[in-house]
Amino acid sequence: MQSENKTMGEVINAYYESIPVAKSAKAKAAKKLITNKEVIRFGKWYGFEQNVVDITPILVEEYSNKVLANNLSTNITSVQELRKFIRFINPKLTTGLRLKRKQKFSKNSSTFNSAMELSTLTKAGYKAKSQELTELKKGRLEIAEQIKIAAADKDVRENSALEAAREAQGKLEAQINELETVLFKSQVVNEKTQKNIISIGSQVLIQETTSKKSSTYTIVAPIEASPLDMRISSQSPVGNALLQRKSGDIVDIKTPGGLVTYKIKKVS
Numbered sequence: 001m002q003s004e005n006k007t008m009g010e011v012i013n014a015y016y017e018s019i020p021v022a023k024s025a026k027a028k029a030a031k032k033l034i035t036n037k038e039v040i041r042f043g044k045w046y047g048f049e050q051n052v053v054d055i056t057p058i059l060v061e062e063y064s065n066k067v068l069a070n071n072l073s074t075n076i077t078s079v080q081e082l083r084k085f086i087r088f089i090n091p092k093l094t095t096g097l098r099l100k101r102k103q104k105f106s107k108n109s110s111t112f113n114s115a116m117e118l119s120t121l122t123k124a125g126y127k128a129k130s131q132e133l134t135e136l137k138k139g140r141l142e143i144a145e146q147i148k149i150a151a152a153d154k155d156v157r158e159n160s161a162l163e164a165a166r167e168a169q170g171k172l173e174a175q176i177n178e179l180e181t182v183l184f185k186s187q188v189v190n191e192k193t194q195k196n197i198i199s200i201g202s203q204v205l206i207q208e209t210t211s212k213k214s215s216t217y218t219i220v221a222p223i224e225a226s227p228l229d230m231r232i233s234s235q236s237p238v239g240n241a242l243l244q245r246k247s248g249d250i251v252d253i254k255t256p257g258g259l260v261t262y263k264i265k266k267v268s
Contacts, residue, residue, distance in 0.1 A: 008046055009166060143165060217230050
């Protein structure tokens, strides 16, 4: 590919367009998931607005040693997908893609470490993320129009409007790809599987035993957490301590200010 004067965001878009369509939708989705994750991670590290003509084998080797070698989700398939993208930019750059890591990964592994990568979402959270993805995709047309208008100025060397639009396009595509990955890899949890037992999706009223101050929280998946809306992550100190508890239980929770004792007043 002729990558002169092209930003990383532009090259990523061109690369996605060049990927052959798989025969089955499932195979296509699985391939896109792996490709998206590795390409976007590399794009973020380098900078979506940066010109790819400045990438060197030494820089690629630095990425291999600093990022790939220290990421537990790295496997042979993910390295191969990244190699394809780097070859798409410039075949000579692949000489720098050498994986050096102490940890071994399976040659038969074609998916990410499920324990590390699998997300959990409530039904409401999945719906919200799906709506967010839909809204982001609507922005593609607007940015495409901005690029078209800016590109009408033939002097592209000092076309700040065109550069800004291309940068915005790269960032938008990164957001879209990340959300698509989250939704594809998400497991929608079965909320409140046991009556009166706290789980993801439960709304919990707790009372501090000393001050008698009460608070109501909704336990959600980490990606849905919003403390300002009293939606706390199941992996936060409070959320984790409340999981699998029931109404009437006394719970000691470690906070930055010390150990605090709460009574669970209500679970719904």
